[in-house]
Amino acid sequence: MALPPLDSPQWQSPWRAFAWGLRSITQTILTIVLFVTYLGIGALAHDTHFSLLWALVSTLFVWAGPAQIILITTLGSGATIIQSALAVTVSAIRLFPMVVSVLPLMRTPTTKRRELVFAAHLTAVTLWVECHRFLPLVPRERRIAFVHGLGCGLVSVCLVANTVGYFLAANLTQTLGAAILLLTPLSFLFSTARNSREVADLVALALGIVLYPLAARMNSGLDILVSGVVAGTIAYGVHWWREVRA
Amino acid sequence: MSFAQLIGDWHALAVLFVAGVVPNQIWRMLGLWFGGGIDEGSELLVWVRAVATAILAGVIAQIVVEPPGALATVPDVLRYGAVGAGLVVFLLTRRSIFAGVATGEVFMLAGKWWLG
Numbered sequence: 001m002a003l004p005p006l007d008s009p010q011w012q013s014p015w016r017a018f019a020w021g022l023r024s025i026t027q028t029i030l031t032i033v034l035f036v037t038y039l040g041i042g043a044l045a046h047d048t049h050f051s052l053l054w055a056l057v058s059t060l061f062v063w064a065g066p067a068q069i070i071l072i073t074t075l076g077s078g079a080t081i082i083q084s085a086l087a088v089t090v091s092a093i094r095l096f097p098m099v100v101s102v103l104p105l106m107r108t109p110t111t112k113r114r115e116l117v118f119a120a121h122l123t124a125v126t127l128w129v130e131c132h133r134f135l136p137l138v139p140r141e142r143r144i145a146f147v148h149g150l151g152c153g154l155v156s157v158c159l160v161a162n163t164v165g166y167f168l169a170a171n172l173t174q175t176l177g178a179a180i181l182l183l184t185p186l187s188f189l190f191s192t193a194r195n196s197r198e199v200a201d202l203v204a205l206a207l208g209i210v211l212y213p214l215a216a217r218m219n220s221g222l223d224i225l226v227s228g229v230v231a232g233t234i235a236y237g238v239h240w241w242r243e244v245r246a
Numbered sequence: 247m248s249f250a251q252l253i254g255d256w257h258a259l260a261v262l263f264v265a266g267v268v269p270n271q272i273w274r275m276l277g278l279w280f281g282g283g284i285d286e287g288s289e290l291l292v293w294v295r296a297v298a299t300a301i302l303a304g305v306i307a308q309i310v311v312e313p314p315g316a317l318a319t320v321p322d323v324l325r326y327g328a329v330g331a332g333l334v335v336f337l338l339t340r341r342s343i344f345a346g347v348a349t350g351e352v353f354m355l356a357g358k359w360w361l362g
Contacts, residue, residue, distance in 0.1 A: 029343050044315050051254025054262060061267045066305040071266045073314035081265050089269035094301040097294035099277025113278060120278040121271070125302065175358050177316030179351055182328060185306045189329065190336050190346040192302060204296040208303025213311050215304075224304040231304075232297030239292055 001027060003137045017142035021149025024134055030126050031157055033187040037065050038158040040180035042165025043172060044069065048076030055162045063155065064124045067091050069184060090225045098128040105135045106143040119144055122151030125188065129195045199242065204235035320354060321361070328354040 003020060004010040011017060025031045038059065045055035050072065058068050067088045074084040099120050106119060130150060138146045165180070172180070189205075196202045208231040215227035309317070310325050317325070332350030339345040 033343065033347065047315055050258060052252040054254050054258050057259060058262055058266055062262075062270050064270050066302070066309075067266065067270055069309070069314060070305070071262070075261065075265070076315075081261055084261075085265040085269055088266055089272070091301070091305055092270040092273045094273075094298035095270060096273040096277045097291070097298040099274050100281035101291055101295055103278065103281050116278055117275075120274045123274060123277075174316045174319050175355065178320045178358075179355055181309070181313070181315055181317040182320070182325070182351060182354055183347065185309045185329065186332050186347045186350045187343065188302060189306050190332070190341075190343040192299060193336065194341045194343055196299070198292075200292060200296050201299050204299040205303045208300030209307045211300075212304040212307035216308070216311065224301055224308065227304045227307075228297055228301030231300035232293065235296040235300065236293040239296070240289075 003134070006137070006139050011139045011142050014142060014145040017138070017145035018149035018152075020138075021134075021146035021151075022153040024130070024146075024150050025153035025157060028130060028133075030129065030187075030191055031154065033183070033191065034065075034126055034154060035157050035161045036180065036183045037187060038161035039165035039168070040183055041065065041068050041072070042162035043169040043177060043180055044072050044076075045162070046166045046169035047177070048072050050076075052163065052166045055166060056159055059158050059162055060155065063121065064092060064095065065184060066125075066188070087224075093225065093228070094125075095123065098125070099123045102128050102131050105131055106140075106147060108140055111144070115144060119147045119151070122147065122155070125192070126154060127151055129191060132195065198239065200235045200239035203238050204232050207231035207234055320358065324354050324357040324361075327357065 001023060003024070010020070041059070042052075042055055045052075045058075058071065062068050062071070070087050070091050071084055074087055075081075079087075102123055103116050103120065106116065127147070127150065131147060134146070134150070135143050169177070189209075192205055193202070196205060208228060211227040211231045212223065215223040215230070218226065310329055313320065313325060328350040331353040332346040335349040336342065336346030
């Protein structure tokens, strides 16, 4: 399936654009990665004694894999609500720049902020990555509808995956359960690396991984924030230095 | 499994809202609110994107270094080895996500089987 050309009459209807967005979930390996990741989240929710409804509500309203895994593991291991909320808040900070960088791709001079609320909600790492890939192929005035379709498609896939994972959990051996949980870091690592075009992005990714274990030794409860800001700022420094030298 | 078990209790859903939904939506809505005036190619955005990438990298490292649930039963060397092997194949296959993920998984499963 290829998207129609930018000047095609196919793009005249927003509903058509929504449908093209929905169909685009079949055009990316990340849909499979997401399916398996959410299979793992469903299984994890079951193993930590959360209900299926809880898992589905978390996918619908949190819609961020790492945050959901952190939430389930911290609450499951007896952390207080405050401790969990803090860890999730820190992990969710990365949504801020994602939303900031992705919304301008959809905005037209007449776009109102409330028209972007749902697109902002749908923004998470997979959608962020796919927007940068697909949106240049979509006429600007149809991009919001396209993203709504793409996002709704991805959420639906994940709800199904949660349900399947939840019911599989009882039958999975510990080794298979571990294999499903390992999919999350692997898929996030490689999909981010694949989509890093700038040197700054690669430096941020590599340094972020290396610095986290060091930051974790400080045991501040804000380890991810500390390593993220330090690694990100160094990566920006590299970008700045290359710009100045160029 | 009973219907009541699938629904769970309202207390757990309230915790989900406070510790899960609010902490995520706050950042999205802040991005929506303050992102409007920021130019796509601005230097601030390059920095913010780098920090976002590094925070995600931290989450990746955290899951591998301090593994949750069943992953904690996998020895350190297998978890790190799986990521390393996956990375090598990912780079060799000109950034194939599938090849990288599959290699990491096979490495971990083969290692588990080997160690018994």
